[in-house]
Amino acid sequence: MSTRGIRIEHLSKRFGQGDTAVLALKDVNLQVAPGEVVGLIGPSGSGKSTLLKCLGAVIDPTAGRMVLDDAVIYDGGWKVRDLRALRRDKIGFVFQAPYLIPFLDATDNVALLPMLAGVPNDEARRRALELLTALDVQHRAQAMPAQLSGGEQQRVAIARGLVNQPPVILADEPTAPLDSQRAMAVIRILNDMARRFETAVIVVTHDEKIIPTFKRIYHIRDGVTQEEAGEGRGFD
Amino acid sequence: MISLAGRDILHAWGKFVFTGVGLGLLIGVTLTMAGLYRGMVDDARVLLDSSGADLWVVQKDTLGPYAESSSVPDDLWRGIRTMPGVAQAANVTYLTTQVGKGSQDVRAMVVGISAGEPGAPGWPPQLVAGRQITRGHYEAVADLATGFRLGDVLRIRRNHYTVVGLTRRMVSSSGDPMVFIPLKDAQEAQFLKDNDAILMQRRRTEANPAFNRPAVPGLLEAVIASQAGNAYVNAVLVRIRPEATPQEVAEPIRRWKRLTVYDREQMEGILVGKLIATSAKQIGVFLVILACVSAAIVAFIIYTLTMDKIREIAVLKLIGTRNRTIAAMILQQSLVLGVIGFVVGKISVTFAAPLFPKYVLLVPIDSVLGFFAVLAICVLASVVAIRIALRVDPAQAIG
Numbered sequence: 041m042s043t044r045g046i047r048i049e050h051l052s053k054r055f056g057q058g059d060t061a062v063l064a065l066k067d068v069n070l071q072v073a074p075g076e077v078v079g080l081i082g083p084s085g086s087g088k089s090t091l092l093k094c095l096g097a098v099i100d101p102t103a104g105r106m107v108l109d110d111a112v113i114y115d116g117g118w119k120v121r122d123l124r125a126l127r128r129d130k131i132g133f134v135f136q137a138p139y140l141i142p143f144l145d146a147t148d149n150v151a152l153l154p155m156l157a158g159v160p161n162d163e164a165r166r167r168a169l170e171l172l173t174a175l176d177v178q179h180r181a182q183a184m185p186a187q188l189s190g191g192e193q194q195r196v197a198i199a200r201g202l203v204n205q206p207p208v209i210l211a212d213e214p215t216a217p218l219d220s221q222r223a224m225a226v227i228r229i230l231n232d233m234a235r236r237f238e239t240a241v242i243v244v245t246h247d248e249k250i251i252p253t254f255k256r257i258y259h260i261r262d263g264v265t266q267e268e269a270g271e272g273r274g275f276d
Numbered sequence: 277m278i279s280l281a282g283r284d285i286l287h288a289w290g291k292f293v294f295t296g297v298g299l300g301l302l303i304g305v306t307l308t309m310a311g312l313y314r315g316m317v318d319d320a321r322v323l324l325d326s327s328g329a330d331l332w333v334v335q336k337d338t339l340g341p342y343a344e345s346s347s348v349p350d351d352l353w354r355g356i357r358t359m360p361g362v363a364q365a366a367n368v369t370y371l372t373t374q375v376g377k378g379s380q381d382v383r384a385m386v387v388g389i390s391a392g393e394p395g396a397p398g399w400p401p402q403l404v405a406g407r408q409i410t411r412g413h414y415e416a417v418a419d420l421a422t423g424f425r426l427g428d429v430l431r432i433r434r435n436h437y438t439v440v441g442l443t444r445r446m447v448s449s450s451g452d453p454m455v456f457i458p459l460k461d462a463q464e465a466q467f468l469k470d471n472d473a474i475l476m477q478r479r480r481t482e483a484n485p486a487f488n489r490p491a492v493p494g495l496l497e498a499v500i501a502s503q504a505g506n507a508y509v510n511a512v513l514v515r516i517r518p519e520a521t522p523q524e525v526a527e528p529i530r531r532w533k534r535l536t537v538y539d540r541e542q543m544e545g546i547l548v549g550k551l552i553a554t555s556a557k558q559i560g561v562f563l564v565i566l567a568c569v570s571a572a573i574v575a576f577i578i579y580t581l582t583m584d585k586i587r588e589i590a591v592l593k594l595i596g597t598r599n600r601t602i603a604a605m606i607l608q609q610s611l612v613l614g615v616i617g618f619v620v621g622k623i624s625v626t627f628a629a630p631l632f633p634k635y636v637l638l639v640p641i642d643s644v645l646g647f648f649a650v651l652a653i654c655v656l657a658s659v660v661a662i663r664i665a666l667r668v669d670p671a672q673a674i675g
Contacts, residue, residue, distance in 0.1 A: 092674055093671050098594065098669075098674065124596045128596020133594060135674070141592070142588065143280075143288070144280075157596075200595070
């Protein structure tokens, strides 16, 4: 079976030791194919953020297996030496708030990632401009984050997540601060970009407006995931 | 790779510039303190240079004439003049006092020099205006720093003097400008009593049967005359012959005249090592305090700037920025702040130095040392902020 995109098997995460131990993730199984956008939903405290941090190689899972783009990155322990490079090159992040670097313009906010990876500045900026054009914010390329609207900031943040063409994008409540129209626009962009760049996108959300747009949804409850089919409205 | 520090500074330039100006004023004060110390040392050297002496002959076992009071008879110079290796010898008196002009006065060091012997030790070596003292009384040569001009009439004790010449940068070891007057006037000024005191002393002497003996005519007048005059000077300045060494000239004077003799090196040691030692220590303590305050300010500012960016730092770490890139950003900002501060400080002290009443000597090496000290302080000051930044958990960006 192909493991392009991302596949998680029996992932668990325990915080603390002994009597005070908390099992935040018990048995998480999840697979997202390239070009697919899935929703990850669940109530507060269900383990969504913990799962996102494990997938983002920010915290260490306790057990399980993670395969990313045909490479095992975790199997009872990290199989990758440089987690920082893994995050930079293989995982894109889109946050609830855009969290753009306030002292870099839109282009450099996007170009920073390839620059960190050693791509020459001109090439990095060219890639950034391409993405900003694809996301229809090329006219704001030289604007500082404070000069951008909320929707423009979020599109720049999406461009930053995509710029290194990672096999997976983790989006944490990307539509939370947006109205319905803008929220749908962001989901549309994520779907378009997923297809265009063959990227697997996991969207953690509470947002009732966008849940019907997912074809597949993972419910997480008490640290256990359950897959179900979504309505997949609007993005065929 | 773009410079994150540079972009952040450009983005918040106002904050950096204003902070840098504040820091710069502090650095300016630090440089001024160093300049004051250099100025004091330079004043001491100028005093020795301007005296034109190779040897200072002073009262036995004293550190005179600058660091302690010294009193030697005013006819001593004749004997010293005949000693082997001595080219010139001249009496000199020093008296730091208020010199008046009209209703105002300035603090000055009044130097008594033997009138009519230009070029003798103790005489001002160069004048910037006017002429040297040629009359035995009531002429003066003043330093420009006193504010006097040619033709001004100044008052020292009860006597008035006309300024006939002006010098530049002739100062005492404490920075007071010099006023040269004829030796006899200076000797009188040193021990001048008011009229009432003179009358009282005469009456006391007349009432003393030891001095007022009917059988010894002229004794009382002689005693009164000796009390009224001053036959002492503070030192004899000696210029040696080119072929002689200070040691070989000084030794016979010590041995046969029973006096203390200092050469140039010893006198500089007294002035710099003893006379201004306390002031130098005081300035040193101030420098340490100012360095600590500067470090604390830079550390606080960099700490605050870093704390303002915790979320951005978490994002940077999450997207794969290396720790050294983040540390370099904070360090560079700290260094830039230091450089701005140093430039502002250097410029401000350059313009402010002439306004200080004391001589502030800005030596290039002090600026170079100061610059590197500022950089070192900035590096140290950024350590706390860097430690905080490196401890930021990238997970904070996820929530």
